[in-house]
Amino acid sequence: MTYHVPVMLQACLDGLKIKPDGTYVDVTFGAGGHSKSILKSLGVKGRLFGFDQDVDAIANQIEDERFTFVHANFRYLSNFLDYYQIDYVDGILADLGVSSHQINEADRGFSFRFQGPIDMRMNRYLEKTAADVLNTYDESELLRILSGFGQVRNSKTLASAIVDERNQVKFSVMSQLVNLLDRTRIGNRAKYFAQVFQALRVEVNEEMEVLKEFLNAATHRLAHEGRFVVMSYHSLEDKLVKSVMKTGNVYGEMKRDDYGNIERPYKLITKGVVQATPGEIKENNRARSARLRIAERRRDGKRSKK
Numbered sequence: 148m149t150y151h152v153p154v155m156l157q158a159c160l161d162g163l164k165i166k167p168d169g170t171y172v173d174v175t176f177g178a179g180g181h182s183k184s185i186l187k188s189l190g191v192k193g194r195l196f197g198f199d200q201d202v203d204a205i206a207n208q209i210e211d212e213r214f215t216f217v218h219a220n221f222r223y224l225s226n227f228l229d230y231y232q233i234d235y236v237d238g239i240l241a242d243l244g245v246s247s248h249q250i251n252e253a254d255r256g257f258s259f260r261f262q263g264p265i266d267m268r269m270n271r272y273l274e275k276t277a278a279d280v281l282n283t284y285d286e287s288e289l290l291r292i293l294s295g296f297g298q299v300r301n302s303k304t305l306a307s308a309i310v311d312e313r314n315q316v317k318f319s320v321m322s323q324l325v326n327l328l329d330r331t332r333i334g335n336r337a338k339y340f341a342q343v344f345q346a347l348r349v350e351v352n353e354e355m356e357v358l359k360e361f362l363n364a365a366t367h368r369l370a371h372e373g374r375f376v377v378m379s380y381h382s383l384e385d386k387l388v389k390s391v392m393k394t395g396n397v398y399g400e401m402k403r404d405d406y407g408n409i410e411r412p413y414k415l416i417t418k419g420v421v422q423a424t425p426g427e428i429k430e431n432n433r434a435r436s437a438r439l440r441i442a443e444r445r446r447d448g449k450r451s452k453k
């Protein structure tokens with residue numbers, strides 16, 4: 148089975164506007180689909196770093212002198228750039244979320260289509276699995292993640308049903324969670340399941356905290372005119388990406404200098420969100436929910452008028 152088909156490849160490459168001698172980072176390497184194309188556009192002096200926290204991605208790394216694979220969470224972007232003695236980079240690409248490989252492997256526990264453990268860790272060295280979340284979180288914490296990260300409409304009912312269920316049998320296998328959701332679900336089954344799974348996955352992988360740390364780090368490490376290309380797949384991610392590209396911070400707060408001028412670290416290259424073409428969606432269903440945003444780093448201190 149194919150590990151992963153890259154989404155919106157040409158739009159990402161165009162967005163990065165690659166300088167042949169530049170230094171680039173693909174923070175979500177996966178099968179290396181985007182990375183391989185970036186390398187094709189780089190000259191002999193160009194460099195590319197590919198991050199992935201999943202041990203399975205190591206096998207995909209590219210044999211090329213210009214390429215360095217970093218088996219780490221992209222929340223540590225700055226630490227690794229320091230380690231490699233790189234101050235600023237010319238472009239950063241992030242294709243957020245999970246790979247098709249992760250979804251299609253039963254033992255990774257990301258999909259309700261398969262029988263397997265309720266796992267959902269992108270980094271298998273993390274201690275906490277989705278089963279641990281279901282088995283140990285207070286009802287109020289379950290409610291917080293189901294409504295906050297999944298926008299599950301009957302979060303209260305579901306949180307209470309999870310506690311009742313685990314008081315009888317601890318959660319371990321996917322069929323147990325699927326059976327429970329079939330009892331509690333409202334509305335469209337696939338949508339309901341997707342929302343609950345999203346909530347658990349985001350919690351297990353600390354995706355919101357990680358994304359905030361990464362967006363801040365990227366803003367500090369992009370060179371003048373460096374390009375920032377981010378593909379997100381759900382509204383929580385997209386909201387943070389949009390805030391950072393518009394205001395330079397994850398809170399979306401406009402900062403002003405002493406003269407009242409708004410400070411904008413980025414120039415927006417895409418005015419809104421760019422979506423995949425029908426042709427791309429036909430070839431790769433994952434492209435359906437992709438939201439691409441591209442921005443260019445302004446020189447520090449450059450301000451725009453009120």
Ligand SMILES: C[S@@+](CC[C@H](N)C(=O)[O-])C[C@H]1O[C@@H](n2cnc3c(N)ncnc32)[C@H](O)[C@@H]1O
Pocket residue numbers: 151152153154174175176177178179180181182198199200201204219220221222242243244245246247269357
């Ligand atoms: C959507 S796939 C990327 C696919 C890739 N663009 C390609 O063409 O093959 C996302 C990948 O990023 C990795 N990933 C997600 N969040 C990460 C994080 N916080 N740090 C490092 N890797 C992460 C996942 O393990 C997964 O392999």
